[in-house]
Amino acid sequence: MTVTRTLNVNGAEYTLALSPSDTLLDVLRDKLGLTGTKKGCNAGDCGACTVLVDGETANSCLLLAAEMEGKAITTIEGLTQNGKLTPIQKAFIHEGGTQCGFCTPGMVLSATALLNRNPSPTTDEIKEALSGNLCRCTGYTGILRAVRRCDHYRGDTDPSGEAKKERTDEGGKRAKHDTVGVSIPRVDAADKVTGRAQYTADLSLPNMLHGKILGSPIAHGRVKRIDKSKAEALPGVVAVITGDDVPETMYGVSPARYDEHILAREKVRHVGDEVAAVAAIDEKTAIKALSLIAVEYEELPAVFDQMEAVADGAPQLHDRYKNNINTHVDHTFGDIEKEFAESDHVREETFTGNNVYQSPLEPHASIATWDHDGTLVLYSSTQVPHYVQYMMAHVLHIPLGKVRVIRPTVGGGFGGKAATSPLDLCSAILSKKTGRPVKMVYSREEMFHYGRGRHKQHMKFKLGVDRNGKIKAFKSEIYLDGGAYSSFGVATAYYAGSVVPTLYHFPAYKYDGFRVMTNKPACGAMRGHGVPQPRFAFECLLTMIADDLGIDPIEIRRRNAMTPNTTTINEMDIGSCEFAATLDAACEKSGWNEKHGNLPPGRGIGVGCGGFVSGAGYCIYRGQVQMSHEKGREHFQKRSIFPHANAIVKISEDGMAAVLLIGAAEIGQGSDTVLTQMCAESLGIPSSRMRIRSEDSDISPLDLGAYSSRVTLMAGHAVSRAGEDVVNKMRPYAARMLGCDEADVEARAGRMFVRWDKDTKSPTQSAIPNPQSAIADQQSATDDVAWEEVARQYFNDNGPLVGTGCYKPPDGLGGDYKGSTVGTSPAYSFGTSVCELGVDLETGKVKIDRFTDYHDCGTPINPRAVHGQVEGAIVMGASETIMEDVQYDAKGQILNPDLHGYLTMTIKDAPEIFSGIVDSYEPRGPFGAKEIGEGSTLPVLGAVAHAIANATGVWIKDLPITPEKILNALRDKR
Amino acid sequence: MYMPDIELHEATTLERAAEFKARYAPNARLLAGGTDLLVDLKARRINVDHIVSLNRIDDLRGVSQTKDGLRIGALTTITQVGNSQLVRDRFSAILDATSRMAGPQIRNVATVGGNLACAVPCADLPPILTVMNASVLLWSPEGERRVPLETLIVNVRKTILRDNEVLTAVDVPTQPPRYGAAYAKFSLRDGMAIAVASVAAGLTLNKDNTICDARIVLGAVAPVPKLVESAGTLLLGQPPGEAAFRHAAEIAMKAAEPISDVRGSADFRRELVGVLTQRALKTACERARETVA
Numbered sequence A: 001m002t003v004t005r006t007l008n009v010n011g012a013e014y015t016l017a018l019s020p021s022d023t024l025l026d027v028l029r030d031k032l033g034l035t036g037t038k039k040g041c042n043a044g045d046c047g048a049c050t051v052l053v054d055g056e057t058a059n060s061c062l063l064l065a066a067e068m069e070g071k072a073i074t075t076i077e078g079l080t081q082n083g084k085l086t087p088i089q090k091a092f093i094h095e096g097g098t099q100c101g102f103c104t105p106g107m108v109l110s111a112t113a114l115l116n117r118n119p120s121p122t123t124d125e126i127k128e129a130l131s132g133n134l135c136r137c138t139g140y141t142g143i144l145r146a147v148r149r150c151d152h153y154r155g156d157t158d159p160s161g162e163a164k165k166e167r168t169d170e171g172g173k174r175a176k177h178d179t180v181g182v183s184i185p186r187v188d189a190a191d192k193v194t195g196r197a198q199y200t201a202d203l204s205l206p207n208m209l210h211g212k213i214l215g216s217p218i219a220h221g222r223v224k225r226i227d228k229s230k231a232e233a234l235p236g237v238v239a240v241i242t243g244d245d246v247p248e249t250m251y252g253v254s255p256a257r258y259d260e261h262i263l264a265r266e267k268v269r270h271v272g273d274e275v276a277a278v279a280a281i282d283e284k285t286a287i288k289a290l291s292l293i294a295v296e297y298e299e300l301p302a303v304f305d306q307m308e309a310v311a312d313g314a315p316q317l318h319d320r321y322k323n324n325i326n327t328h329v330d331h332t333f334g335d336i337e338k339e340f341a342e343s344d345h346v347r348e349e350t351f352t353g354n355n356v357y358q359s360p361l362e363p364h365a366s367i368a369t370w371d372h373d374g375t376l377v378l379y380s381s382t383q384v385p386h387y388v389q390y391m392m393a394h395v396l397h398i399p400l401g402k403v404r405v406i407r408p409t410v411g412g413g414f415g416g417k418a419a420t421s422p423l424d425l426c427s428a429i430l431s432k433k434t435g436r437p438v439k440m441v442y443s444r445e446e447m448f449h450y451g452r453g454r455h456k457q458h459m460k461f462k463l464g465v466d467r468n469g470k471i472k473a474f475k476s477e478i479y480l481d482g483g484a485y486s487s488f489g490v491a492t493a494y495y496a497g498s499v500v501p502t503l504y505h506f507p508a509y510k511y512d513g514f515r516v517m518t519n520k521p522a523c524g525a526m527r528g529h530g531v532p533q534p535r536f537a538f539e540c541l542l543t544m545i546a547d548d549l550g551i552d553p554i555e556i557r558r559r560n561a562m563t564p565n566t567t568t569i570n571e572m573d574i575g576s577c578e579f580a581a582t583l584d585a586a587c588e589k590s591g592w593n594e595k596h597g598n599l600p601p602g603r604g605i606g607v608g609c610g611g612f613v614s615g616a617g618y619c620i621y622r623g624q625v626q627m628s629h630e631k632g633r634e635h636f637q638k639r640s641i642f643p644h645a646n647a648i649v650k651i652s653e654d655g656m657a658a659v660l661l662i663g664a665a666e667i668g669q670g671s672d673t674v675l676t677q678m679c680a681e682s683l684g685i686p687s688s689r690m691r692i693r694s695e696d697s698d699i700s701p702l703d704l705g706a707y708s709s710r711v712t713l714m715a716g717h718a719v720s721r722a723g724e725d726v727v728n729k730m731r732p733y734a735a736r737m738l739g740c741d742e743a744d745v746e747a748r749a750g751r752m753f754v755r756w757d758k759d760t761k762s763p764t765q766s767a768i769p770n771p772q773s774a775i776a777d778q779q780s781a782t783d784d785v786a787w788e789e790v791a792r793q794y795f796n797d798n799g800p801l802v803g804t805g806c807y808k809p810p811d812g813l814g815g816d817y818k819g820s821t822v823g824t825s826p827a828y829s830f831g832t833s834v835c836e837l838g839v840d841l842e843t844g845k846v847k848i849d850r851f852t853d854y855h856d857c858g859t860p861i862n863p864r865a866v867h868g869q870v871e872g873a874i875v876m877g878a879s880e881t882i883m884e885d886v887q888y889d890a891k892g893q894i895l896n897p898d899l900h901g902y903l904t905m906t907i908k909d910a911p912e913i914f915s916g917i918v919d920s921y922e923p924r925g926p927f928g929a930k931e932i933g934e935g936s937t938l939p940v941l942g943a944v945a946h947a948i949a950n951a952t953g954v955w956i957k958d959l960p961i962t963p964e965k966i967l968n969a970l971r972d973k974r
Numbered sequence B: 001m002y003m004p005d006i007e008l009h010e011a012t013t014l015e016r017a018a019e020f021k022a023r024y025a026p027n028a029r030l031l032a033g034g035t036d037l038l039v040d041l042k043a044r045r046i047n048v049d050h051i052v053s054l055n056r057i058d059d060l061r062g063v064s065q066t067k068d069g070l071r072i073g074a075l076t077t078i079t080q081v082g083n084s085q086l087v088r089d090r091f092s093a094i095l096d097a098t099s100r101m102a103g104p105q106i107r108n109v110a111t112v113g114g115n116l117a118c119a120v121p122c123a124d125l126p127p128i129l130t131v132m133n134a135s136v137l138l139w140s141p142e143g144e145r146r147v148p149l150e151t152l153i154v155n156v157r158k159t160i161l162r163d164n165e166v167l168t169a170v171d172v173p174t175q176p177p178r179y180g181a182a183y184a185k186f187s188l189r190d191g192m193a194i195a196v197a198s199v200a201a202g203l204t205l206n207k208d209n210t211i212c213d214a215r216i217v218l219g220a221v222a223p224v225p226k227l228v229e230s231a232g233t234l235l236l237g238q239p240p241g242e243a244a245f246r247h248a249a250e251i252a253m254k255a256a257e258p259i260s261d262v263r264g265s266a267d268f269r270r271e272l273v274g275v276l277t278q279r280a281l282k283t284a285c286e287r288a289r290e291t292v293a
């Protein structure tokens, strides 16, 4: 049945043939091509699909398009008139209101509706108006600021002017750099506030099919028989594949543990485990076909808890993992027995974590198509295009060079998009089989079943200190609930131990880690990879000990704080370290000394610390870049075989634009922006002259991707070296034009000139006036030439002006023991968070009011971007501490695979945040920079837990700290 | 989560709506804002082929004053109720429920009729409106009947509505002097969250400051909104205060029939009922006093 309706969308009338079941969202996206309206949940929970209906907000996923006749519908595309942004759009750009941008169209529309009826809303009114829009990136801080400050953008604001002003405000005097250290707006912000940014699910190719995957309904079982004939017979179905139709090659993340089949062979190991896949003319038909595939299972006993799974007699998931132990880490450093014996105070506590899901707002999506020359072209919402390329080559048995991965705009990852997904694999295989492009998009529920969230860890910790609170020995025994497959888990198990000693000096340290298989979706790497839960537990234990000894919790941290240029007990090389400064600053700024110990019942203040690697020291796979079948398993070498980050910068022939080509994955964290800044700085041109192309492996050279907080440091080096390479090529020309030595040529702010001696404020040698200079500079016309003129002269003689740069982590990182590579990094970040909150002692409800955070991230390349990461991490971290947990029933079914049951903080729940950066310079980082993306999560959990303990008098040692657990603990105490 | 195929019948009159619904029953559902129904259809919690839309029946929209009190048309949205001056001035306890329901996008679309007729245990309006002695008007071609709101919902997602019946309005009687009501809701986050437990309470004070009438209704802790008459009876003649409210709360806790689910255990819910009952009574009492202050 179809009906014909005329819809008024953004002022234009469209007469459309609709199915009565079409939602407005699907019609806008699929029929009108207005893909700025996003599908985040399809159930009313996220607000990404917000549109205005007669001026008021509504979720278009819950409206029937057929009912919309006679209503004026406005989508994000309808806000800008003749290309002019509205004030609120400008405010979002300049105030940090957008990161990955997936929530942004909805946010902007909710803000627009509010401001139209109430031009000067109060903070509470803003929060109320935006409370139906979830954001996973910004912590809502930049969004709130944008709406509050919208008035400032009513005129024609010049963005570069704004950024400059901020720069001089912050720096005082003329800064060392022109672009680095400046809070320029994100380079992709304008696309994101207008709905122009295209995410994978927004794309469509001619003749495209739509695919869906059939997941197992049971948690553990043998696949006896699959009958796909009925599904194949359904009109509109083009292909149905099962385990028999796909390569047998197993895949995964850690090369030693490739244990996943593309589609189940023999066994399924968790609810949702992939069994079959369908390609059909549309998604609806594909979903219908799934229900027609008859699968006969022999159900096997299943196990859902890691402590039960290691017990004798527990159901075994994989033959190769005895007692379901997938990874065992056994690390001892120093004389642990002696140090404990010499400790004045020893305390032992057990903590448990939660199964947190990244829940990026954008669902995973892939589109695969094959070129006639046999090249696979894969569009994927991934944070690791290179590893996807590597894995596709591995599984499909084709050279890496025959795999082209395109990463469209990505709506957040947080580790959830750091592995090759079943969508990548199945879309490629279905596309090969059908000879047509195949698109596959996860529903929110499927995202939960695919999993790869945080490992739930069971942690038995023992800490010994002397009477002054100096740490003597620390012993940690951790059981990680890994789910059904390895994925990142081997590294997770090592990280859970290796990044604990980077914050405090440990004379002795023992870590026993067991990653255990259970019949649940595989866990993976989530923001802070493996470390947040041990960090939470350690911070709690350290504070408990401080309380036992009557030492102030911040003071005990000062006494143990890591110091610069230290090799930790597990042989991690700490370079720059301003940890103590973050403690002092957070203490001072939060008013800690006045508040701690002086708050009434129900009010609490807490401290937590943390830090992380600035990029993993080693590649995930060993050996060089080639298809892994071409070689046996390489043995380990203590150096990088190939550069982990690579960049090309290409100057336009008129010298007016520089295009930066790099494979670093922008997933919302802001890498395109900071890489642009660093490259512009080294080129000596304003960032406004730069464009970045980071989305296509055919265009940009290899970068290992957005994981382990590696991009700023590693890709940053590559892009600044590429910039320097260009400047070096220009030197002879500039020197000739300026009449100076090549070595004395300096490029800055779009000019090339003779280097000024910094003491005498005069040229290092007398510069000869140059009549050829195209654009005369006001102050020293004779001493400089326009950058572009030099570039043109280079081009006239040599053709393309291109520079390249690459980065390899230093050789020899880490110790010589097994697993010593995990946790190695060129540099480490440090931070301290202070949390203030209230607890309703009758209901257990926690209201987090304020966070004060100071970080040592080295030199901030873009301070606003740093604060944006911190703000996002605080809200995400606070949310996982008090409300997030994937819950299962006794049969392994997820009870809350949606945003209705799996709650993340809304803008009304988010605390007020002060984010500060301490002075720091990392010699191994580009321009002195380190990381902020993941390290910012780490202090949060412990700070919240401590503040709750401080408010209630009871420590809750298992996450999440729900109202119910608080009430139970209070009752037990009475 | 995707829409099944449906046939959409857009009724322009109540007669047509009733006719469609009766013709296809039980394979049909009425559609108002759709914020409940579309989710249920997508999740396959409801499987019907026919959807009868009420949205073209404009008579069902709006808040008005009747000689006995307040009338809210079934299609009035939650936002419209919240913005109504009449509600704000004279029935403001309803705002306790409307202001904390879902988020703005849902409130702009979700209707009062839908919130009552969906018969979902955690719905926010049934407890407070029941406390305020509301009744609903049920229309069918045979005529209109009025029933007290507490009799509308008979089980989880089940009402007394007949196949050819439409809920057209809810009436809330004018409140006597020295009357106050309040709705206390506990949810796991501050924005966009449904009730884990909720309690609505209403009471009228005598001139001598004793309680002459009290009603307590529990939400989200039983298959239906639970009117705890014994708790109300207990309060009669008592001076309002902590002791009396605690006693009423104990009765409410006993009356609750909570379940355990992802949002909390039955024990936790029961404990919340105790706290929320006292809070709702306290606020209701303060409001009762304000009416004469």
Ligand SMILES: Cc1cc2nc3c(=O)[nH]c(=O)nc-3n(C[C@H](O)[C@H](O)[C@H](O)COP(=O)(O)OP(=O)(O)OC[C@H]3O[C@@H](n4cnc5c(N)ncnc54)[C@H](O)[C@@H]3O)c2cc1C
Residues within 6 Å of the ligand: A043, A044, A045, B029, B030, B031, B032, B033, B034, B035, B036, B037, B038, B039, B054, B074, B075, B100, B101, B102, B103, B106, B109, B110, B111, B112, B113, B114, B115, B116, B117, B118, B122, B123, B124, B125, B161, B165, B166, B167, B168, B192, B193, B194, B195
């Ligand atoms: C994200 C989200 C958050 C939510 N949060 C809350 C919350 O905090 N509190 C809360 O109470 N609810 C909440 N809801 C549920 C829902 O929004 C409300 O119950 C809403 O009031 C339903 O109204 P509607 O008009 O959308 O109903 P519809 O979905 O149109 O209908 C609901 C049911 O009622 C029937 N019906 C509707 N109108 C009539 C009528 N006039 N006569 C007879 N039957 C009728 C329909 O047949 C259907 O079975 C939430 C929903 C979503 C999606």
Ligand code: FES
Residues within 6 Å of the ligand: A038, A039, A040, A041, A042, A043, A044, A045, A046, A047, A048, A049, A050, A059, A060, A061, A062
């Ligand atoms: S997609 Fe509509 S609310 Fe999430």
Ligand code: FES
Residues within 6 Å of the ligand: A097, A098, A099, A100, A101, A102, A103, A104, A134, A135, A136, A137, A138, A361, A411, A412, A668
């Ligand atoms: S910017 Fe809000 S979800 Fe990413």
